[in-house]
Amino acid sequence: MTRTPASSEASVATVASFAWLHPAPPPAGWRRARITTGAVLAYPQGWRTIGGDLGTATAGLRDARGRYLGYLNSTPRQGGETLADWASFRVAHQHEEGERDVQRLRAARDLPFGGGRASCVQDAYTTVIGARYIELACLVRGSRASTVVVGAALQRSWPAQRATLERAIAALST
Numbered sequence: 001m002t003r004t005p006a007s008s009e010a011s012v013a014t015v016a017s018f019a020w021l022h023p024a025p026p027p028a029g030w031r032r033a034r035i036t037t038g039a040v041l042a043y044p045q046g047w048r049t050i051g052g053d054l055g056t057a058t059a060g061l062r063d064a065r066g067r068y069l070g071y072l073n074s075t076p077r078q079g080g081e082t083l084a085d086w087a088s089f090r091v092a093h094q095h096e097e098g099e100r101d102v103q104r105l106r107a108a109r110d111l112p113f114g115g116g117r118a119s120c121v122q123d124a125y126t127t128v129i130g131a132r133y134i135e136l137a138c139l140v141r142g143s144r145a146s147t148v149v150v151g152a153a154l155q156r157s158w159p160a161q162r163a164t165l166e167r168a169i170a171a172l173s174t
Helices: 012-016 086-096 155-170
Strands: 031-034 040-043 057-062 068-076 100-113 116-126 132-141 146-154
Touching: 012 100, 031 057, 040 057, 040 068, 040 155, 068 155, 086 100, 086 116, 086 132, 100 132, 132 155, 146 155
Parallel strands: none
Antiparallel strands: 031 040, 057 068, 068 146, 100 116, 116 132, 132 146
16 A cells, blocks of 8 residues: 655655755765766765666665665666656656555655755655665756665664665765
8 A cells, every 4th residue: 555645745844854965975985886977876885886777876785684774776867757746756666666565754846956956755665575665765956967866774774774875865966
């Protein structure tokens, strides 16, 4: 079942929940991965790059069982997603990818992001193998191109990974 709040819920309170989104260079020692549009994803030491689709960048932190404790990805905008429809587009995309019980937790549109704009959504979903994740996903319209940046963590590791994921998203350069 999908819980998608009405657009009227995208209020100032929701925008305030994305107050962490202040673009800034990554912390010293973080690694960087560039995608085909020139956007750069930063990720912490100890995280490893992960193979993915051509033209994308992915890094993750895994537990002893191989599950992602933290996951970061950047990819060029590839579909019809826009800043205005990002939250609904992302939730629909999660369903298309086979995720279950996708819940939109909060969203904000048209946020300032350096010289560009961003729309972000936080959602939760269950994978086909039954793992529950929380995700932050932003569509960033930069000066050169639009980029999707995603940070996700197992629900149980979300409290430990949240600040790192937010920092990595805010460090995206477009």
